[in-house]
Amino acid sequence: MIGSFGRHARVDASGDGEGDDLVTAVECVRARWQHRLHSMSAISGLRVIRSSIDGYGVVATRDFAEGEVIAEVDGVLWHEDEPVDDRYSLIMGDGYFFDMVDQTRWINHSCDPNAEVEVGIDPERGGWAQIVALRPVRAGEEIAYDYAFAAEVAEPCRCGSPACRGFIVDVDALHLVAKPAAVAAR
Ligand SMILES: [Zn+2]
Secondary structure (H helix, E strand, O other), X not given: OOOOOOOEOOOOOOOOOOHHHHHHHHHHHHHHHOOOOOOOOOOOXXXXXXXOOOOEEEEEOOOEOOOOEEEEEOEEEEEOOOOOOXXXXXXXXXXXXXXXXXXXXXXXXXXXXXXXXXXXXXXXXXXXXXXXXXXXXXXXXXEEEOOOOOHHHOEEOOOOOOOOOOEEOOHHHHHHHOOHHHHHHO
């Protein structure tokens, strides 16, 4: 499922057609958590820096092994019908998204990422997301994952990777935004 807005169009936490049950579960979780207060608490092992990729970025302050959870994302679950700023939101499927409210919102995109995002919605945890290392990450290395934007919201990419696709876009949607001549010229 490709969402029409938001940062991370590739992830879909539901994917099973049980939409009504999911909505009910999500509403229960939101009722339980709606008064929770959020603060920008520091995440151990990560630091926000001015990035060579774009704006702010996040670097590791220690080594992470392949498959290790780099960070549990602190976030707030929203529905697309609600008026909310979705610039730093993960798309969760079924119209839900997860606004990242900690340092992880500053993690940049890369077409050759060293991390990925796993997401889900369940009655116990509510909306959740975690950043997981795709390969060993050394202290000082910038953390990045593939935003996989839908074609409608694709942006030019400056990740600098030799594998750069030229656009921040889902790899399966690249043909919708990249002119064949431009791809051939790289
Ligand atoms: Zn790129």
